[in-house]
Amino acid sequence: xxxxxxxxxxxxxxxxxxxxxxxxxxxxxxxxxxxxxxxxxxxxxxxxxxxxxxxxxxxxxxxxxxxxxxxxxxxxxxxxxxxxxxxxxxxxxxxxxxxxxxxxxxxxxxxxxxxxxxxxxxxxxxxxxxxxxxxxxxxxxxxxxxxxxxxxxxxxxxxxxxxxxxxxxxxxxxxxxxxxxxxxxxxxxxxxxxxxxxxxxxxxxxxxxxxxxxxxxxxxxxxxxxxxxxxxxxxxxxxxxxxxxxxxxxxxxxxxxxxxxxxxxxxxxxxxxxxxxxx
Amino acid sequence: xxxxxxxxxxxxxxxxxxxxxxxxxxxxxxxxxxxxxxxxxxxxxxxxxxxxxxxxxxxxxxxxxxxxxxxxxxxxxxxx
Numbered sequence: 001x002x003x004x005x006x007x008x009x010x011x012x013x014x015x016x017x018x019x020x021x022x023x024x025x026x027x028x029x030x031x032x033x034x035x036x037x038x039x040x041x042x043x044x045x046x047x048x049x050x051x052x053x054x055x056x057x058x059x060x061x062x063x064x065x066x067x068x069x070x071x072x073x074x075x076x077x078x079x080x081x082x083x084x085x086x087x088x089x090x091x092x093x094x095x096x097x098x099x100x101x102x103x104x105x106x107x108x109x110x111x112x113x114x115x116x117x118x119x120x121x122x123x124x125x126x127x128x129x130x131x132x133x134x135x136x137x138x139x140x141x142x143x144x145x146x147x148x149x150x151x152x153x154x155x156x157x158x159x160x161x162x163x164x165x166x167x168x169x170x171x172x173x174x175x176x177x178x179x180x181x182x183x184x185x186x187x188x189x190x191x192x193x194x195x196x197x198x199x200x201x202x203x204x205x206x207x208x209x210x211x212x213x214x215x216x217x218x219x220x221x222x223x224x225x226x227x228x229x230x231x232x233x234x235x236x237x238x239x240x241x242x243x244x245x246x247x248x249x250x251x252x253x254x255x256x257x258x259x260x261x262x263x264x265x266x267x268x269x270x271x272x273x274x275x276x277x278x279x
Numbered sequence: 280x281x282x283x284x285x286x287x288x289x290x291x292x293x294x295x296x297x298x299x300x301x302x303x304x305x306x307x308x309x310x311x312x313x314x315x316x317x318x319x320x321x322x323x324x325x326x327x328x329x330x331x332x333x334x335x336x337x338x339x340x341x342x343x344x345x346x347x348x349x350x351x352x353x354x355x356x357x358x359x
Contacts, residue, residue, distance in 0.1 A: 039320070075320050130320055150327050189338040192327045
């Protein structure tokens with residue numbers, strides 16, 4: 001439920017509390033918090049609420065200069081797509097029907113992430129712990145990433161026979177270049193916040209539990225500058241790779257019905273291995 | 280050059296402190312999943328903690344199949 005409550009003469013507080021995420025806007029800063037157990041896996045519930053947020057952003061951004069995106073789950077920022085839901089939904093379907101469902105999901109989440117990527121305010125992902133797959137892609141749609149020193153980043157999709165599907169490859173290539181994408185994508189390895197800062201992905205590395213404080217301090221700083229200049233600068237320096245994003249959806253849908261992918265998803269979902277997150 | 284023994288000792292101390300178990304309860308040949316009572320996500324925490332402490336980068340695929348502290352210490356020692 002979205003609430004609009006007058007709080008004092010000068011500032012309106014807008015709030016939403018959902019099952020997977022919540023947001024609140026006050027004093028020019030929107031805070032979007034992910035809170036779905038176990039680690040903010042992105043499935044239909046999260047997507048529906050992210051779509052609500054994307055729709056509400058047109059109103060929210062009128063009174064805001066910054067957005068902070070973070071997780072209040074101890075395990076991390078986001079473990080990526082909800083693979084259990086993906087696997088279970090595709091069971092019993094004809095491959096063509098399953099691909100249609102996957103394409104619809106990807107189109108919808110790409111829309112949300114494109115809105116976030118292009119939003120006329122400065123966006124900060126404050127990440128800790130697991131920032132994998134779709135969670136990494138969510139952070140990549142933001143303008144700045146502030147990382148807890150215990151954060152880890154990874155594109156594990158290849159071990160399922162897939163590629164990242166939420167815009168990760170084009171956005172990482174835009175921000176860091178092709179060699180970094182190849183390293184992460186083709187090895188499936190994860191790397192820590194220090195490495196992420198060394199390669200230019202992360203703007204600040206902070207102590208454990210300090211990301212939100214650092215993001216809030218940064219958001220206050222952003223508010224000191226002319227809003228329209230910041231918007232112009234962002235638009236100039238952060239082009240959205242729409243053609244590659246579109247191609248990524250097509251490639252993902254080409255790969256999805258392959259037997260190796262179905263076998264990989266089944267293995268992950270049914271795994272009792274203590275190391276399923278290790279490629 | 281840090282000795283392998285010191286590396287192993289530091290790993291045991293770090294793991295004990297991070298996962299709040301008694302250092303005396305941990306032995307080099309213990310299965311760290313069982314000894315620490317951790318799952319795969321917590322293993323990533325341990326990996327990050329060790330990388331930060333030793334200032335090394337340890338690709339996680341090198342840890343595939345590694346489950347005891349001594350072998351883990353060997354992997355880290357090779358990158359010091």
